[in-house]
Amino acid sequence: MSVTVVLGSQWGDEGKGKLVDILSADVDVCARCAGGNNAGHTIVVPVGPESVPTTFAFHLLPSGLVNPKCTGLIGSGVVVHVPSFFAELDALQAQGLDCTGRLFISDRAHLVFDFHQIVDGLKEVELGGSSIGTTKKGIGPAYSGKASRSGLRVHHLFDHETFAAKFRKVVEGRFKRYGHFEYDTEGEIVRYKALAERLRPYVIDSVVYVHQALAQGKKLLAEGANALMLDLDFGTYPYVTSSSTTIGGVCTGLGIPPKLIGKTIGVMKAYTTRVGGGPFPTEQLNDIGVHLQEVGREYGTTTGRRRRCGWLDLVVMKHSCLINGYDVLNLTKLDVLDDLEEIKVAVKYLVDGTELPGFPADLEVLAKVDVVYVTLPGWKASIASTSSLAELPENCKKYIGFIEEQLDVPVEWIGVGPGRQSMLKKL
Numbered sequence: 001m002s003v004t005v006v007l008g009s010q011w012g013d014e015g016k017g018k019l020v021d022i023l024s025a026d027v028d029v030c031a032r033c034a035g036g037n038n039a040g041h042t043i044v045v046p047v048g049p050e051s052v053p054t055t056f057a058f059h060l061l062p063s064g065l066v067n068p069k070c071t072g073l074i075g076s077g078v079v080v081h082v083p084s085f086f087a088e089l090d091a092l093q094a095q096g097l098d099c100t101g102r103l104f105i106s107d108r109a110h111l112v113f114d115f116h117q118i119v120d121g122l123k124e125v126e127l128g129g130s131s132i133g134t135t136k137k138g139i140g141p142a143y144s145g146k147a148s149r150s151g152l153r154v155h156h157l158f159d160h161e162t163f164a165a166k167f168r169k170v171v172e173g174r175f176k177r178y179g180h181f182e183y184d185t186e187g188e189i190v191r192y193k194a195l196a197e198r199l200r201p202y203v204i205d206s207v208v209y210v211h212q213a214l215a216q217g218k219k220l221l222a223e224g225a226n227a228l229m230l231d232l233d234f235g236t237y238p239y240v241t242s243s244s245t246t247i248g249g250v251c252t253g254l255g256i257p258p259k260l261i262g263k264t265i266g267v268m269k270a271y272t273t274r275v276g277g278g279p280f281p282t283e284q285l286n287d288i289g290v291h292l293q294e295v296g297r298e299y300g301t302t303t304g305r306r307r308r309c310g311w312l313d314l315v316v317m318k319h320s321c322l323i324n325g326y327d328v329l330n331l332t333k334l335d336v337l338d339d340l341e342e343i344k345v346a347v348k349y350l351v352d353g354t355e356l357p358g359f360p361a362d363l364e365v366l367a368k369v370d371v372v373y374v375t376l377p378g379w380k381a382s383i384a385s386t387s388s389l390a391e392l393p394e395n396c397k398k399y400i401g402f403i404e405e406q407l408d409v410p411v412e413w414i415g416v417g418p419g420r421q422s423m424l425k426k427l
Contacts, residue, residue: 002214002218002220002260002262003220003221003250003256003260003262004023004027004220004221004222004262004263004264004265005247005250005261005263005265006019006221006265006267006330007224007227007228007245007246007247007264007267007324007326008224008227008228008245008267009227009266009268009317009320009321009324009326009329010227010229010268010269010272010273010274010313010316010317011227011230011236011272011273011274011275012226012227012229012230012274012275013040013227013269013273013275013298013300013307014267014268014330014332015267015269015332016041016223016224016267017041017042017043018043018332018415019330019413019423020041020062020064021043021045021063021064021066021067021420022420022423023221024063024067024070025069025070026219027064027219027220027221028069028071028218028219028220029064029070029071029073029213029218029220029221030063030064030065030070030072030220030221030223031062031072031073031075031220031222031223031254032060032062032072032073032074032075032078032223032225033077033223033225033249033250033252033253033254034075034077034078034224034225034249034250034253035078035079035139035225035226035241035245036078036079036080036081036112036137036138036139036142036225037059037060037081037088038137038225038226038241039225040057040058040059040300041057041058041059042057042058043055043063043066043420044056044418044420045066045420047096047097053419056092056095056097059084059088060074060078060080060081060084060085061074061088061089061099061103062223064221065092065099065102066097068098070102071102071103072099072102072103072104073104073106073206073209073210074104074109075106075109075206075210075253075254076109076206076207076254077109077243077244077249077252077253077254078109078225078253079109079110079111079112079139079142079146079243080109080110080112080154081112081117081137082111082157082195082199084112085105085199086195089103103202104203104204105199105202105203105204105206106204106205106206107154107155107203107205107206108153108154108206109153110143110145110153111142111151111153111154111157112138112139113138113142113152113167114138114183114188115138115171115174115181115183115188116138116139116141116142116145117136118138118181118183119138119174120136120137120138120139120140122178122181139242139243140241142242143242144242145170150170150173151170152166152167154203155203157192157199158200160196163189163192163196164189167185167188167192168185168189171185207255210254210256211256214260222254222261224245224249224250225243225245226243226245228245228246228319228320228323228324229316229320230245231244231245231246232244233246234246234319234323236278236279236363237361239278246323246324247261247264247323247324247325263327263328264326264327265326265328265329265330265412265413266321266324266326266330267329267330267332268312268330268331268332269332269333270312270332270333270334270337271296271310271311271312271336272311272312272313272316273296273298273310274307274308275300275305275308278363279367280308281310281313281349281366282310282311282344282346282371283308283309283310284311288309288311288340289309289310291339291340292310292336293306295336295339296333296336311344311345311346311373312343312344312346312403313345313346313371314345314346314347314403314406314407315346315347315348315349315358316346317406318407319358319359321407321408321409322358328409328410328411328413329403329404329410329411329412329413330411330412330413330415331400331403331411331413331415332415334383334396334399334400334415334416335382335383335384335417337399338378338379338380338381338382338384339378339380340378340380341377341378341380342375342376343376343377343378343399344373344374344375344376345373345374345375345376345402345403345406346371346372347372347374348371348372349370349372350372351365351368351369355372356369374402376398377395377398378395379392379393379394379395379396379399381393381396384416384417386416386424387424388424389414389424389426392414400414410426411426412426413425414426
């Protein structure tokens with residue numbers, strides 16, 4: 001099998017980008033299959049002859065681009081805000097990352113426009129106290145347009161008159177729905193005529209491209225965006241994103257059958273974080289939560305928002321493992337737990353004294369669960385400089401072993417710091 005998949009297993013922000021960066025050194029194509037520029041991956045890599053540590057922030061572009069021999073592909077399941085695409089590309093190139101000739105976009109990908117971003121904010125106002133916590137990047141409204149068959153796709157940009165007519169009709173529909181908000185429709189049509197010409201060299205039939213690459217024996221890495229608990233079907237709905245963030249989204253977002261997928265890697269943080277609203281059973285609104293937030297630098301790459309923090313939740317992880325069928329796990333940010341005397345791990349949810357069989361669909365049920373924890377001893381030592389599994393403190397190894405035993409999935413990769421070199425692999 002030539003397709004390896006990296007997926008977020010919790011509520012996002014697990015550190016997928018670093019693993020993708022490491023794996024993409026040995027692949028030919030790194031592909032995004034869902035989401036838009038609401039995603040955020042931060043990667044620290046050495047750049048130039050003096051190997052200066054450089055931080056790259058990815059939002060829409062595949063983070064495998066940090067490796068100069070890897071081609072990046074934005075698949076059909078992604079929604080693309082073209083100005084953001086170029087702003088991100090220009091920023092990466094200014095930092096010394098040359099992407100010339102190795103970045104492509106599917107002609108079937110749907111477009112996000114500025115009016116989608118305006119509508120995103122208006123929808124949040126409409127929800128009032130039930131605000132979902134969207135990034136206001138227009139992702140939800142763009143996927144809504146896709147589902148209601150009123151969306152515009154990348155290929156529409158190259159027939160300007162047809163694009164202009166469709167664009168006017170879509171914007172007029174939004175005015176009818178939300179009232180006449182301030183928006184220069186004709187100015188946008190002119191702007192996109194120029195953007196279309198700049199975009200043209202990047203646009204391909206990604207289905208043909210992917211299958212030709214696989215037929216030639218090339219290796220493809222599918223990079224998930226967001227995570228399982230933000231999935232439209234299986235996450236904490238409605239506090240979710242608007243796309244399929246699961247293994248299923250890889251197939252539909254890239255146009256590949258399940259039989260071509262080889263290894264699926266679930267990336268999980270050594271504790272739990274989330275952004276936005278919704279119940280969070282293991283959230284710690286205390287010194288532990290502050291410790292995880294500050295030591296773990298839990299601030300969003302895309303939004304800058306502080307993340308809510310809590311103990312590792314294995315009820316969430318079991319739900320995630322069932323749906324995505326991870327072959328192995330990447331346990332990240334384990335070093336954030338270094339200074340803790342003891343570490344708690346959620347293993348069950350009870351409602352009125354009865355254990356729930358799985359992760360509940362009903363958020364009202366989720367909000368009232370009693371969490372059953374197992375308490376494990378901390379290791380009270382820095383693991384940031386460890387270079388092998390054998391060097392880890394005994395209690396740290398026990399923490400990893402407990403996770404593997406509970407989930408019945410091996411941990412193959414262990415993150416002990418932010419840099420590319422701070423990733424241990426179990427051989």
